[in-house]
Amino acid sequence: GWLKRLRQAAALGEAEEARDGGDQGQDSEAPGYSFRNEVSYFFYKGVPLGLSSVLNWGIPPLVAMIFAGHTGQSAHLQASMGYGRVWYNCTALMPAVGMFAYANNVVPGCIGAKRRDRIPRYLQRGIALSLLVMLPLYALQLSAGSIMEGLGVPADNARDVGEYCRWMIITSILTILDGNIETCFVNLGYARCATLNSFVSGVGVDIVCTYLFIFQWDWGIRGAALAQMTVKVFRVFVWAVLALLFGLVKTLCVAPHGAEPLFPKRECRVFAELAGPQILSNFAGWLIFEFQVMMMTNIRGVPKDALAAGAVWVQIESSLAAAQDGWLRTTSMRSLVLLGKQDPGARKAFFLFNRLADSVVLVSNVLLLAFHGGICQLVSNDESVREWLGKIVWVLTIHTQTRISCLNAQFLFIPLGRGMLRTVVTFFSFYLVATPLSAAVALTDVFTRSVTAKLMACVGSTSIAQVVLGAYSFYFLRKLDWHEAGAIINRRANNDKRQLEDSA
Numbered sequence: 001g002w003l004k005r006l007r008q009a010a011a012l013g014e015a016e017e018a019r020d021g022g023d024q025g026q027d028s029e030a031p032g033y034s035f036r037n038e039v040s041y042f043f044y045k046g047v048p049l050g051l052s053s054v055l056n057w058g059i060p061p062l063v064a065m066i067f068a069g070h071t072g073q074s075a076h077l078q079a080s081m082g083y084g085r086v087w088y089n090c091t092a093l094m095p096a097v098g099m100f101a102y103a104n105n106v107v108p109g110c111i112g113a114k115r116r117d118r119i120p121r122y123l124q125r126g127i128a129l130s131l132l133v134m135l136p137l138y139a140l141q142l143s144a145g146s147i148m149e150g151l152g153v154p155a156d157n158a159r160d161v162g163e164y165c166r167w168m169i170i171t172s173i174l175t176i177l178d179g180n181i182e183t184c185f186v187n188l189g190y191a192r193c194a195t196l197n198s199f200v201s202g203v204g205v206d207i208v209c210t211y212l213f214i215f216q217w218d219w220g221i222r223g224a225a226l227a228q229m230t231v232k233v234f235r236v237f238v239w240a241v242l243a244l245l246f247g248l249v250k251t252l253c254v255a256p257h258g259a260e261p262l263f264p265k266r267e268c269r270v271f272a273e274l275a276g277p278q279i280l281s282n283f284a285g286w287l288i289f290e291f292q293v294m295m296m297t298n299i300r301g302v303p304k305d306a307l308a309a310g311a312v313w314v315q316i317e318s319s320l321a322a323a324q325d326g327w328l329r330t331t332s333m334r335s336l337v338l339l340g341k342q343d344p345g346a347r348k349a350f351f352l353f354n355r356l357a358d359s360v361v362l363v364s365n366v367l368l369l370a371f372h373g374g375i376c377q378l379v380s381n382d383e384s385v386r387e388w389l390g391k392i393v394w395v396l397t398i399h400t401q402t403r404i405s406c407l408n409a410q411f412l413f414i415p416l417g418r419g420m421l422r423t424v425v426t427f428f429s430f431y432l433v434a435t436p437l438s439a440a441v442a443l444t445d446v447f448t449r450s451v452t453a454k455l456m457a458c459v460g461s462t463s464i465a466q467v468v469l470g471a472y473s474f475y476f477l478r479k480l481d482w483h484e485a486g487a488i489i490n491r492r493a494n495n496d497k498r499q500l501e502d503s504a
Contacts, residue, residue, distance in 0.1 A: 033345020050326025058322030082311020098279030112340025113493030174232035277419020409473035
């Protein structure tokens with residue numbers, strides 16, 4: 001039955017783990033670069049990870065927006081959900097996900113260096129330090145409604161934002177647990193478990209709860225928050241069950257005898273060096289969505305239906321971004337594994353993965369253009385909202401194509417200790433180039449008086465920034481010494497040995 005199939009999947013996961021270098025045996029267990037290996041790895045890992053992200057982060061919020069679009073006051077609820085999610089994403093989800101950078105970088109690096117024994121401490125440390133950093137940001141969520149009203153959001157929408165963000169504090173805590181555990185599962189070779197969890201919790205629990213809480217019982221913004229919280233509780237529960245079934249409790253939770261302390265100064269510094277720049281970079285990049293919403297709100301003469309369409313655009317963007325996550329994580333994991341074992345083919349693998357990811361997103365954008373009319377019909381029962389969305393939805397194709405290239409080119413800055421450079425370049429691209437250009441078009445009549453053109457300028461600001469940022473990031477990678485980069489990753493995976501030597 002289902003238990004037998006799960007155990008068979010565990011055996012497949014163990015074999016995959018050995019193939020990717022998860023075991024601490026011979027070097028041959030972690031295959032080096034070859035074109036065939038890389039293409040196989042890209043799709044073998046990328047497809048389940050992409051499905052996991054879409055099912056977890058992409059489809060459920062979009063379905064929630066669709067259900068909200070078919071309620072009695074659809075335009076109001078969709079606008080409130082858009083404002084609430086942008087605020088929560090920028091002030092709570094963004095830093096929480098930024099701190100995943102610690103586990104995302106150290107876990108694949110230690111596997112490539114055959115130091116799987118360090119995983120329990122990495123997991124425990126990542127969760128504990130993340131929760132500590134988030135405490136003041138949780139306090140900020142309590143004032144979200146007042147702040148958004150002060151920024152120009154209509155009072156009734158701002159009240160909804162305040163209620164949404166108070167409930168989402170619990171969701172954020174569970175997200176930190178979920179994200180760190182998932183990183184360990186995936187890097188240990190259990191990517192299919194991530195897909196399974198996301199399918200059951202995302203397509204199953206999330207959509208059912210969203211249907212009941214928002215559409216059937218009409219709980220409004222509170223229902224949207226409670227649905228997210230219920231899903232995160234269920235996801236953490238599923239990880240616990242899978243860890244028991246696959247015998248991973250000791251691997252994930254029990255540090256070996258004589259292991260390093262939980263909070264050594266060296267590792268706390270590594271956490272800060274990896275998570276800090278990632279948070280700043282996320283802040284520099286994600287905050288522009290808050291600016292987009294604020295700019296749309298302050299366009300002269302903009303109707304409420306256009307604002308609802310803008311909120312839907314932002315939500316569709318989040319779903320499409322989730323669809324790219326599998327390709328981004330696959331590129332990062334494989335490159336770090338090859339760098340951790342100091343494979344000379346790491347550079348070729350990285351650029352090959354970039355080309356493959358660009359091609360996959362190009363195909364999806366062709367489909368988006370072909371079916372954009374049906375998407376507009378699906379997300380709202382308000383004809384005016386559909387009309388406004390149809391005028392700006394095509395901008396998503398430019399946004400997603402530039403996004404995949406830009407983010408793939410950026411990921412090595414932080415693990416190589418150049419996180420501050422990434423933050424500076426990101427800030428320059430988004431706030432010294434893209435935002436002023438978009439604001440000049442959207443908030444003045446110098447270039448146009450068309451509300452449609454002003455909306456396009458708002459949602460197109462991210463694409464402008466991503467072109468500038470991607471161009472510099474690829475220039476950086478072309479000049480990078482990949483041999484020295486491999487030495488940096490390998491040294492980090494073995495820094496506990498250096499700590500013991502120093503203390504001796």
